Amino acid sequence: MPKSILVVGAGFYGAVCARELFDLGHSVHVIEKRVHIAGNCYTRPKLECGCHEHVYGPHIFHTNSKKIWDYISRFTEWTPYVHRPKARYKGVLYSLPVNLRTFQQIYGVSTPEQARRKLESVRHKIESPDNLEDWCLSEIGPDIYERLIRGYTIKQWKKDPRELPPSIIKRIPVRLNDNDNYFDDRFQGIPKNGYTSIFERLLEGIPVDLNTDFLQERDYWINRYDHVIYSGPVDALFNYESGTLEYRSLRFNSVVEKVADFQGVSQINETDESVPYTRVIEHKHFNGDFSKPASLITYEYPEDWSAGKTEYYPIETAISRSKHRAYIEQLDQLGLPITAGGRLGDFRYYDMHQVIGSALRSVQTLAQSWK
Numbered sequence: 001m002p003k004s005i006l007v008v009g010a011g012f013y014g015a016v017c018a019r020e021l022f023d024l025g026h027s028v029h030v031i032e033k034r035v036h037i038a039g040n041c042y043t044r045p046k047l048e049c050g051c052h053e054h055v056y057g058p059h060i061f062h063t064n065s066k067k068i069w070d071y072i073s074r075f076t077e078w079t080p081y082v083h084r085p086k087a088r089y090k091g092v093l094y095s096l097p098v099n100l101r102t103f104q105q106i107y108g109v110s111t112p113e114q115a116r117r118k119l120e121s122v123r124h125k126i127e128s129p130d131n132l133e134d135w136c137l138s139e140i141g142p143d144i145y146e147r148l149i150r151g152y153t154i155k156q157w158k159k160d161p162r163e164l165p166p167s168i169i170k171r172i173p174v175r176l177n178d179n180d181n182y183f184d185d186r187f188q189g190i191p192k193n194g195y196t197s198i199f200e201r202l203l204e205g206i207p208v209d210l211n212t213d214f215l216q217e218r219d220y221w222i223n224r225y226d227h228v229i230y231s232g233p234v235d236a237l238f239n240y241e242s243g244t245l246e247y248r249s250l251r252f253n254s255v256v257e258k259v260a261d262f263q264g265v266s267q268i269n270e271t272d273e274s275v276p277y278t279r280v281i282e283h284k285h286f287n288g289d290f291s292k293p294a295s296l297i298t299y300e301y302p303e304d305w306s307a308g309k310t311e312y313y314p315i316e317t318a319i320s321r322s323k324h325r326a327y328i329e330q331l332d333q334l335g336l337p338i339t340a341g342g343r344l345g346d347f348r349y350y351d352m353h354q355v356i357g358s359a360l361r362s363v364q365t366l367a368q369s370w371k
């Protein structure tokens with residue numbers, strides 16, 4: 001029996017759920033509070049610079065899952081891309097992620113064996129490090145930690161690294177060879193025509209209302225549909241009645257530089273605590289046209305979050321996670337026909353491929369429960 005389904009949010013979670021439920025024969029309607037689709041992955045053409053602008057921060061698609069890669073490749077062609085960011089500390093550019101070049105720059109060693117021995121000698125011996133700083137000191141020692149990680153982390157999270165879980169940093173590989181590919185995954189790329197084109201294709205044939213905030217008339221929407229897929233923050237869904245979860249927000253300042261190539265690389269992390277921004281992005285390096293004599297540069301500033309601002313990053317502390325669990329339990333107890341998911345609904349620091357995987361699983365679970 002076909003259901004009528006409202007999908008709240010046209011990011012990856014909402015758009016993949018919408019596509020799959022629509023293809024299973026259900027009646028699907030998408031609403032999105034922004035004036036465009038694609039959530040935080042939204043890109044738009046910047047013709048004078050010959051590139052797509054990654055409006056809410058740079059997005060590199062990467063996954064180890066052939067299933068996810070094949071799925072999303074139904075909706076786009078790819079420009080092959082390998083992410084090789086750099087870190088700038090006190091005016092010096094370092095190779096990132098940590099690899100043999102980084103060891104050479106900092107310690108003057110040049111072979112994997114020398115780097116391994118150096119690493120052994122500088123590592124702090126900490127048994128079961130349970131915070132980000134201790135974990136870094138025991139993995140990479142104080143020099144690399146100071147130049148590549150510490151200042152960046154403090155700016156990004158506005159927290160003492162000793163209060164943060166090591167899981168935030170475990171994403172960064174440490175290599176004793178020349179491999180400076182930021183990601184270990186088998187598949188990596190940038191959509192040839194920008195991310196927004198993926199969402200146009202995902203949402204083909206499905207009605208979408210932009211500029212429409214579910215929370216303005218929550219009960220009205222719930223009463224009109226059999227089921228709601230919600231990809232916004234769950235604390236906002238309950239009007240913050242049991243308190244807010246923790247988030248970090250961002251501000252982007254973009255300028256056009258009158259040069260074909262401004263910094264030679266897509267991303268420079270500013271790891272010096274005294275520089276107020278965390279990253280400098282040159283969008284053209286993702287898949288742009290270097291014959292154009294102009295380039296779009298974005299400076300990314302971390303900001304405090306308060307209700308009404310965009311929740312770019314969930315801060316997954318133990319307190320936040322338990323508050324999130326309590327909100328989800330409340331959803332169940334009230335018997336509301338709502339599935340919360342995605343980065344905000346699940347309150348997880350998900351990458352795009354993880355959100356797509358989670359959306360596919362949510363649809364499977366729902367379809368099963370409706371049989």
Ligand code: FAD
Nearest residue numbers: 009011012013033039040057059060214232342343351352
């Ligand atoms: P979103 O993309 O946030 O979509 C949710 C949508 O719901 C939004 O459009 C929002 O406006 C809408 N919405 C919320 N509340 C309501 C409401 N009440 N009514 C109507 N609409 C509502 N991932 C990678 O894999 N690689 C990267 O390089 C990468 N870089 C990133 C850089 C930055 C700066 C950020 C912030 C994230 C990055 N990510 C990256 C993560 C990626 O953006 C997310 O995994 C993905 O966008 C999450 O999709 P989503 O649908 O859960 O959320």
